[in-house]
Amino acid sequence: MDPQAAKFIGAGLACFALIGAGIGIGNIFGNYLSGALRNPSAAPGQFTNLLIGFALAEATGLFGLLIALIILFG
Amino acid sequence: MAGHAAENHGPMAQFEIKRLVPLELFGYDISFTNASLFMVLALVLISGFLILAMSGRSLVPGRIQSIAESLYEFVAGIVRENLGEEGMRYFPWVFSIFIFILTLNMLGMIPGSFTVTSHIIVTFALAAMVWIVATLIGFARHGVGYLKLFVPDGVPLWLMPLIVPIEIVSYLIRPVSLSVRLFANMMAGHTMLKVFASFAVSLPVFAKVFPVLFTAAFTGLEFLVAFLQAFIFTVLTCIYLNDAVNMHH
Amino acid sequence: MIAALTVLAAELPGIATDVAEALDEHKSGGLPQLHQPDFGPQLFWLALTFVLLYVIMKRVALPRIGEVIEERKDRIQRDLAAAERLKGETEKALQAYEKALADARTNATSIARQTRDSLNAEVDKERKAVEDQLAKKLADAETSIGATKAKALASVKDIAGDTVVSIVGALTNLSVSKDELDRALTSGSDK
Structure with a gap:
């Protein structure tokens, strides 16, 4: 196999990690929103936790993206 | 190679x-690079701004x-929320981390500038x-008892051989995840901006407007990310400090 | 099989050069973030700028901001306390005012009542005096009327006696003395 092609395929595969990140971030914001609509007065207090959860979920996806970038450009 | 042509524009x-002023100290390379330039710029901007802002020290702020x-109140709020009033001892340090990362992220948003925080080593x-x-701090405050952090409460004994290694690994991986989160966010964002901006060059004339519009919108999102990542880094710093200071698990 | 192996063997140097080229490219092109010779200067300048920033923040910038915020908090606290005190004073003054007002009102009513009472008493006294005077005058008048009447009645008796004496004298030519007449009259009136 052409090493260049293998590189691109590998990079594409690594980007699958972002599926999980997308699901995770969607879950976090969706649940935050439904919770906030049920009890709007408690919502501002959980905003920090929302952002932390977002960052944690996003980081796992970005690890995959990072691998893709390293494969592509490294 | 194809890469050579794209090397300067990729x-x-x-x-x-880029080494702007090559320097050497005891055989080590300490050249003044473009990264150094932006770090010094950030230092000067932050110090200058805060000192200038408080020069009046007026009771009714301008x-x-x-x-x-x-x-100040924003970072103090994060520290108080996570560490309590006692944690204000570490406030200057946390504030320095926050303002340094925030300024470096924001300086990186200026087109053509350099983003120091997009480098994994930094x-x-x-x-x-x-x-x-x-x-x-954890070992100084709790001595060997700090190791109890790896033994969570309420876990059955037979699970310990599984849980404790996981806890230890998750503790050891903290600097990696903390650094990679910031680095990958900044790098991915800037790479994506550049990739989409390059579409504006390569696409036919009638389609050029789309990548330009997207780049403009995405720049707005990147400003949010630049702030958010500085904030997250600070919050996680406070959470790790809280583990060390109060040992809540 | 052997043919395939020989082909592979013939290809090997080519693959080797490919790999070498790829590695070479990695060294020159590579991800700039993983370019190790750049680590040294970055770490040095990061340490330098961050330590300087920390010292400036800790020694100069943050204490100033903290001081101003603290001072403002104190000032607001003081102002609030002063406002609270002034409010208390106002309330006290208001209470005093209302008390004074109520006192004045009761005072006024009592004065009015007193005045009315004293006036009534005076009027009563005066009326009583006038009435007494009138009663006395009436009594005097009655006594004087009584006296006059008694005197008049006495005079009537005398006149009647005189008239009887003169009538008797004219009719009978008898001279009747006064004592006889009196006796006759009293005995006659006694019967």
Whole structure:
């Protein structure tokens, strides 16, 4: 196999990690929103936790993206 | 190679370190690079801004002073929320981390500038500092008892051989995840901006407007990310410090 | 099989050069973030700028901001306390005012009542005096009327006696003395 092609395929595969990140971030914001609509007065207090959860979920996806970038450009 | 032509214009070219003033100290390379330039710029901007803003020290703050004060109150709020009033001892350190990362991220948003925080070595050094300081504080305050952090309460004994290694690994991986989060966010964002901006060059004339519009919108999102990542880094710093100071698990 | 192996063997140097080229490219092109010779200067300048920033923040910038915020908090606290005190004073003054007002009102009513009472008493006294005077005058008048009447009645008796004496004298030519007449009259009136 052409090493260049293998590189691109590998990079594409690594980007699958972002599926999980997308699901995770969607879950976090969706649940935050439904919770906030049920009890709007408690919502501002959980905003920090929302952002932390977002960052944690996003980081796992970005690890995959990072691998893709390293494969592509490294 | 195809890469050579793109070397100066590729999406990764913006991350290249250029030695502006080659320097050497005891045989080590300490050249003044473009990264150093932006670090010094950040230092000068932050110090200059905060000192200038507080030069009046007026009881009723003006515009600049209230920005400085709200920055102070913002970080103080994070520290108080996570560490309690006692944690205000570490406030100057946390504030320095926050304002430094925030300024470097924001400076990176200026087109054509250099983003210091998009370099893994910088973010890793910062994260390692946070991790080492937190660990040292933990052992200084609790002695060997700090190791109890790896033994969570309420876990059945037979699960311990599984849980304890996981806890240890998750503790050791903290500087990695902390640094990679910031680095990957900044790098991915800037790479993506560059990739989409390059579409504006390569696409036919009638389609050029789409990548330009997207780049403009995405720049707005990147400003949010730049702030958010500085905020997250600070919050996680406080959480790690809280583990060390209060040992809540 | 052997043919395939020989082909592979013939290809090997080519693959080797490919790999070498790829590695070469990695060294020169590579991800700039993983270019190790750049680590040294970055770490040095990061340490330098961050330590300087920390010192400036800790020694100069943050204490100033903290001081101003603290001072403002104190000032607001003081102002609030002063406002609270002034409010208390106002309330006290208001209470005093209302008390004074109520006192004045009761005072006024009592004065009015007193005045009315004293006036009534005076009027009563005066009326009583006038009435007494009138009663006395009436009594005097009655006594004087009684006296006059008694005197008049006495005079009537005398006149009647005189008239009887003169009538008797004219009719009978008898001279009747006064004592006889009196006796006759009293005995006659006694019967």
